[in-house]
Amino acid sequence: MKYILYLALLVSAHAFATPVNNSIAFYYSAPMPLAEMTFYSRVVVQPDLVTEHELNWFKQRDIAVYAYLSVGESFVESESSLAVNPNWNSHIADLTSTHWQQHVQNNAATLKARGFSGLFLDTLDSYQLLDDKHSKSDQQNGLVAIIKSLSGTFNKHLILNRGFELLPRLTGLASDLVAEGLYSHYNPINNSYKLTTENDQAWLSAQLKTAQKLGFKVQVIDYAQPDNRLAMAQKIKQAGFIPWVTDGHLQTWGTSTISPVPRRILIPYNSNVKPLIYTTVHLKLATMIEYLGYIPDYIDMAKRDLPLVDPSLHAGIISWTSSDAFYTPTLNNWLEANLGVVPELILGELPQSTKLLLSLGIESLNTLPEGPYKQDSFAPWLKGESTTPPPIVKPYLLKLSTDATPLITIKSSDDTIVVQAAKTKYGAVVVAPWLIDTFPMEGSKWVIDPRTLLTQAMGLPPILVPDTTTESGRRMLTLHIDGDGFTSVAHYAGKPYSAEVIRDEIIKHYKLPLTSSVIQADIEEGGIHSKQSAKLEGIARSIFNLPYVEVASHTYSHPYFWTALSGRKKIDEDDTDYGFHLDVPGYNTISLKKEITDSIKYIDEKLTPKNKKTVMMLWSGDATPGPKALELARDAGVLNVNGGNTDVNADNPSLSHISPIGRPERDLLYQIYAPILNENVYTNLWHGPYYGFRRLTETFEITEKPYRLKPYTIYYHFYSGEVLAGLDALKHNIDYVLARPNTPVHLSHYAKVAKDFYFSALAKNSNNEWLFSSKYIRTLRIPSDFDVPNIAQSEGVSGVTEKGDYIHIINNIARLSFDHSQNSEKPYLASANVVINNWQVNGPVSFKAWVPASLDLINARSCEFVSNLGERFKGINRGKLTHFKIPTGDFYGYLNCNGSAL
Incomplete structure (x- = not known):
């Protein structure tokens, strides 16, 4: 009877869940x-x-x-x-x-x-x-x-x-x-x-x-x-x-x-000059654009006209180039026409248009003052990570109108002051080399602060941020394995395969949600290890059969150079150490269909149990698939992840080494980047030191403070099981995360959330309340400028963290009130290590707990969770928090805060 009542309440809750416009x-x-x-x-x-x-x-x-x-x-x-x-x-x-x-x-x-x-x-x-x-x-x-x-x-x-x-x-x-x-x-x-x-x-x-x-x-x-x-x-x-x-x-x-709250930043580029994946604005600045809650809206001028700028949708325009040829008359006219419509940020090389520059409030000097040049002034709030001025080889000669304020100036040998960056009434301008400085041994560093560049110089206002790093108030944890090294013989007694070591020592031991992949040609009959195929396929089945493992393909033959397959860059096979793909007998020309569509079909037909199908494509090699590859993955019904360049460590903790969430291609296709890269980049391409992957914890710390930019991601290959040092490094990283608040999720869950960042929306109503719409994102980050929402006056919200920095969303559309004129003691969720599917105080609650569930509630001293089987879970009071522990598994039940039985 209680279960029937619960189902009735669940149906009514879902019917009531979404506010209708x-x-x-x-x-x-x-x-x-x-x-x-x-x-x-x-x-x-x-x-x-x-x-x-x-x-x-x-x-x-x-x-x-x-x-x-x-x-x-x-x-x-x-x-x-x-x-x-x-x-x-x-x-x-x-x-x-x-x-x-x-x-x-x-x-x-x-x-x-x-x-x-x-x-x-x-x-x-x-x-x-x-x-x-x-x-x-x-x-x-x-x-x-x-x-x-x-x-x-x-x-x-x-x-x-x-x-x-x-x-x-x-x-x-x-x-x-x-x-x-x-x-x-x-x-x-x-x-x-x-x-x-x-x-x-x-x-x-x-x-x-x-x-x-x-x-x-x-x-x-x-x-x-x-x-x-x-x-x-x-x-x-x-x-x-x-x-x-x-x-x-x-x-x-x-x-x-x-x-609507405008979130789109228009970013023109020209794929005939440089593909988006290699542009600095995408590789470097997009990360901070997304962190602030804005969407990079890339406009490929080689394939479409520049759009009508709509201040209801568009929050600004950013133009960043290192090429004079980028600024065509069409682009110059478009930029000029939209001055004052939305803020504009001009970075790097300047447009060779006197009219546009004058409209911006900038004028070029007619004569070149002699060097050497030295830094004269630098607005303190704009200073970035680099502690020394960049080398000034080509000074940009600027002076300003009365409507502009200098942010960076240099001085020539004759004491002429030359402006290098300025805030204008229409936005801001920063010229090279005052953006990113590159060092031969250390990588790159921001000369300016990308956050204040966008917020103070350009003038983007603070907004609620759809967040892809956090679930139920705790940092997400994802784990995924590329299929490389599955067939490697580990350096242990009995000579097990690395896949067996990883299965027994990591996957079965921790029982965390994991995405595992295989390379078809590496294990199939007729492939590279044909004689061992029966055993290798059996190992794959034993992994895919585990209830916490979801299934992915790592392609048929592990192509190394997707950038060549997409036509973005020509690569001579003679210039590579290992060809274009694994040495598969009889397979000489890469077929995208065989690599993607057919590899998924092979896994589904040969390796997965009846209740599972392949859900992910994990890109191999340079992990830079073109639109055709992304399209085939979508047509196969799978999500895709891998690529990106997030490998930042303590040697150079620069934001310039942290990739954005993903990259768009034509026809609503997206490549979702691996949040953090794998052990390959921490171990000198697996040449050693094999314990180098322990430095992943440095990446975790840098991507947490001052900004939480990425979830906890432990991304590795089966070859981490080859040697004890690699295995110990892997365990070290997992233990590090488990010792801290986290919410474990499958990589497919993250991929859905990540992609939906580009399809989520914010709006405000006449009561100055915020509305948020997203199919998969269930967290909003609150900027420090904001108050916390009034949970009792809001809809589609299960709670807010104790620090007041993350809001937990429970419906596809949520309404957030920041009006605290009516105080409430309504119980609400502070944080949890579970993915919540349904939440209603004195109503139905359901969630997935991959590990023993830990939930902290506020105003919940009289609350208890009652499962659909009648089990009761009372909390332990810790100050204003009430802490609840519930066993691992799917919880369906009721949150009773009335102090009486259901």
């Missing part, structure tokens, strides 16, 4: 702002501007996509055209024409086949512009016939744009009605916004209320500049209608009852 979002531009669209259950788009992959993305998130369809007009003249609409220079159609009716129905059938959920029917009133020679009644009958047909095709999932005169005849054929211009209207002729008259407002309001009485859901689209949209949306809501306030062409992201 009733507005339909409209967006007539590209690419789709997918993250921001997750706050809405329905979106209307121009069908030609949405891709197949975006449609699939919407489908995976249960967001209904409605295609715009013009019913009464076309921009193409045809035999059905009767007149021209002078406002838009479009052709008004004859709605009685069989040709036109068939044309509209064919368009609808095509949209249905593409996967659209419904239609937004526009230009329903265009027939009213026709002269008296055309029967109004006939046109109306033709329009009703068209809508009836479309309603059948899309099962009544239609949104009407006006059509007031016909609404009584259209009831039951469409669900929604939209009208534009209740309080404002847009004039396309002169691109202006004006308020409507009171008479027009009264007339339209009466029409809309009539539509509501007829059973239509009614939404108003009005137009305003971004700063005025939320207030106008509130006015529409107060009038009794659902709002959407945007620009006149619906090409910028609008506002409903919530206003």
Whole structure:
């Protein structure tokens, strides 16, 4: 009976979980702002501007996509055209024409086949512009016939744009009605916004209320500049209608009852000059951009036009190059046009455009002062890791207007002051070499502080940060194994395979969630070790059968140079020590299908138990897959991880050696980087010292303070089991983490969270509350500038850490109130070492505990956890915390804080 009650409560909790935004979002531009669209259950788009992959993305998130369809007009003249609409220079159609009716129905059938959920029917009133020679009644009958047909095709999932005169005849054929211009209207002729008259407002309001009485859901689209949209949306809501306030062409992201928090930083680059994966802005600065909660939005100028800058979506522009050729006239004009629209950060080489530089508040000097040069001034808050000034080989000759402030200056031999970095009214400029200094033996260091560069120089405001390092308030722990060394004979009595040593000494011993992979050709029959294949495959099965192990492929033949396979760089096989891949008999040319698709199929058919499938692709070699490889992995239904360059240690604890979360490719493809690299880079490519992997703990500490940039990641190969020093180093690292607060998760869990960073969104409502949307991210980091949220006044939140630095999210959409005018003693979660699936005080709770569960709650002295089997777990009070211990496994139960039995 208790279990049935629990299931009922669980269902009701999930039904209540997600706040619903009733507005339909409209967006007539590209690419789709997918993250921001997750706050809405329905979106209307121009069908030609949405891709197949975006449609699939919407489908995976249960967001209904409605295609715009013009019913009464076309921009193409045809035999059905009767007149021209002078406002838009479009052709008004004859709605009685069989040709036109068939044309509209064919368009609808095509949209249905593409996967659209419904239609937004526009230009329903265009027939009213026709002269008296055309029967109004006939046109109306033709329009009703068209809508009836479309309603059948899309099962009544239609949104009407006006059509007031016909609404009584259209009831039951469409669900929604939209009208534009209740309080404002847009004039396309002169691109202006004006308020409507009171008479027009009264007339339209009466029409809309009539539509509501007829059973239509009614939404108003009005137009305003971004700063005025939320207030106008509130006015529409107060009038009794659902709002959407945007620009006149619906090409910028609008506002409903919530206003988006812009997080995207536009970063132009040119893949014909340098692929994104090798650009400094991606390799170095993106890490801090993401840490601050912003999304690097890379624009490949070789493949797409520079976008319309939308301050509702875009928080800034960053341009960083070491090439004069980067700044084309098109880029210069775009940068100049957007000065003052969003902050701009110009780094490295400067654009050779006097006009743009003058607009920025910078002017080049005409004469070159003689060297040597020495540092003159450096804003203290901008100083980075390097303790000595960089060598000044090529001084950048700058002087500033009165609107700019120098941040770094140098002095020539004749005492001329030359500005090297400046804050302007439009952002900031820092020239080379004052960004990153490279040392032959030590690697690189930031000359300036990348955090203050973005926050103080560029001016990015603090925001709540979708966090990919932390789960339930504790630093995530992931473990994964590349298949290399699986078949190596370990230096132990009995000569076991390294895979057996790792299985018995590490995997079975610790029983932590682990992602393990194999190289197909290394163990299969007919492969490199064909005679031992039966035993090797048996070892693989014994590992994959373990309940805490998830399955991955490390390819068929372990390609070493994915960068060559992707066409990014030519590599001569004669210049390599080991060829392009493992020496597999009869395999001379790499096939991406064999490496990815077929290797996954082999593992699923030959090695995994019935209840498991391969879930990950762990990239091999240089781990720089191109879009085709990423596409094949996605088509196979697996996530992908590996690559990146996070190997920072105490010899040079520089942020410049920490990679971002991942890298985008075409068609919503992402490579997720390994959070921290493997023992190979700590052991001189496994040439020794073999205990070198113990230095991983240095990386853990540097990526924790001053900024938690990465989860605990223990990433290694089977060859760590070859020698005792390697095995001891591995145990040392695991023991180090287990002695500290952590939440163990599978690598696939991290990969989902990491990828969703780029698809998560923030917004604010009229009460100044924050909203957060994400399918997988369950942690928000709180900047030091913020207060902690009021848990009792928030929704979709299970708690906040005792230090007030991490918020625990429990729903796909959460609302966070920072209003503490009403104090509450509601119990809430401070931290735990489990992944929480469901959480409700005096309601159902469920979570996964890979190790004995440890949960700390606040205001929970009277609470107890009751499992679905009736087991009770009371807490131990430690100051304001109450600590609970629950055995390993899946917990389904109830959090009872009423002091009475369920």
